[in-house]
Amino acid sequence: MPPKTTVPPDPPAASMLEFSQFSKLLAMLYEGPLEDIPWSRSLEAIRTCLHANYVTLILRSPASGRNGLMIHASAQGTVLPGEASYHNYYFALDPFVNLPTDRIITVDELVGDSHWRSSEMYKQFHQPFDVGYMMGADLRTEDGVECRLRICRSHQGANFSDAEKAACGALLPHLKRAVRLHSSFDIANSERKLYVNAFDRMLVGTVMLDESGSVMQTNPLADEIFAANDGMRRRGSALELKYQTEDRKFQKLVRQALAERASNASSVVHAVAVSRPSGKPRLGVLIRSIPLSEWPEDTLRRPACAIFVRDPSRKSLASHELVGKLFGFTPAESSLALALTNGLTLEEAGEELGISKNTARAHLRAIYSKTGVTRQATLVGSILNSAFSLG
Incomplete structure (x- = not known):
């Protein structure tokens, strides 16, 4: 008897996508965090491949008092006319939420086709925007990042096949990793902006x-x-x-x-x-x-x-209100303290603020009392070394 031949398994989603198509999609997914509108190219490629009318990646789900953050691919571009109404109202009616983690599922599998099409969400939102079929997945990364993928098809099309679901399922682990990378980039960028702003201040x-x-x-x-x-x-x-x-x-x-x-x-x-x-x-x-860094590229x-x-001649950008809150100064005292911090003498500060010498001295005595110092140079040092310059 001849030896039994072992047939190697097909590439991921081979029944739906050619290997080159799948490879290009993966490249776009991993490059997504670097785009001006993250994943706009890959979402459009998925939309074209699956003959969908909308593909949406929800990076932040809407909630009461908070808009969501969504990226769309459609014939209308990356912003959809119904997005505002979904943020403000329809998100609370959406039955296609809380999906099984990291798994593609269709809306009819989750709630039943008849139940979905009889829902207010379908009648008022999905049907007017020609959403006849829908599948999606909820992704959760190891570090707690959550996002949702939703793919919609027109009423003129057919429901998503097993092969199409398998193709999307093969992409999910890669999208999940790319979302995690995006989250890391976003956190690092937020920290960088915070430090840059502190230096500017x-x-x-x-x-x-x-x-x-x-x-x-x-x-x-x-x-x-x-x-x-x-x-x-x-x-x-x-x-x-x-x-x-x-x-x-x-x-x-x-x-x-x-x-x-x-x-x-x-x-x-x-x-x-x-x-x-x-x-x-x-x-x-x-x-x-x-x-x-530990692993730098060449x-x-x-x-x-x-x-x-x-430049020591530049004046502080700190607000009078912030200085007042930090030291308990009145608005007049804050103005004088900032003028002294910017290098003016007491006489020059009084002239700039339009107050008399006696009034300036009275404000300075109150400032000394509140800061616990007795010399102008010490006062300036105390203010400059406080948190006010970071505001």
Whole structure:
């Protein structure tokens, strides 16, 4: 008897998708978190492949007092006319929720075709938008991220076949991983924005250089300082100081920081003071290398050196209200305290605020009493070292 031949299993969803199609869909799913509208390309590809009229990925489910976050693929684009009404009302009537985790299921399998088509949700929302058939899945990642995939087909079509359900089911594990990546990116981006905003509020200009010493990124304050061309400027992808002696020292410190990065040495903070032709107080500049991550890719376009620039002549952006809440100042006392913090003398602050010397002194006595200090320099230091600059 000849040996029994073992037939290798078909590729995932081979009965529905060619291997090349499946491969392209996977690529789009994993690239989805990097798109301006996440997963817009892959959702449109799924819609086309399944002859659907709508494909929706719900990243945040709507609830009372909170809109959901949905990404759509349809003939109308990524925003649907019925989305607002779903957020505001119909989400509470939707029977196609709380699906079995990580498994494709159709609406008729979940609640029964007759029950669904007799529901108010179908009559008032699905039918007017030509949703004749629907399948979907609820995904939950290991770190607690939840999302929903919904695929709809017109009344003119047919219900989703087992092969189509199997094709979507084969995509689910990859979509789940891509959603988890997106969540990680989103958290990191939120943290980055928080820190960037804190630096902006502290009046610190920031510059990121790559491994060749070229400027990769600057914040708005750094751009303003460089545009003023008062001691320091940006020229193309390089930074330059006005005076040659200071510039040579600055360039040497940048090269030193980049060398520390390349050798994976401990990061050392280098400092240089920058003279200004205008006669204003010198800019303070700190330079430090950015340590490599544990598993870095081989690319020059990676932040390698950070430069922090502080202009002591710039006035604080902190609000009077915030200073008042932190120290218990009245509005008048807050105004005076901020004026002193910005470098004015008591007499100059009184003139700027339009108050007499006696009134300014009375406010200052009250400020001293509330902060527990007796000297103006100590008061300024106490305010600058408090949390007010982060607001």
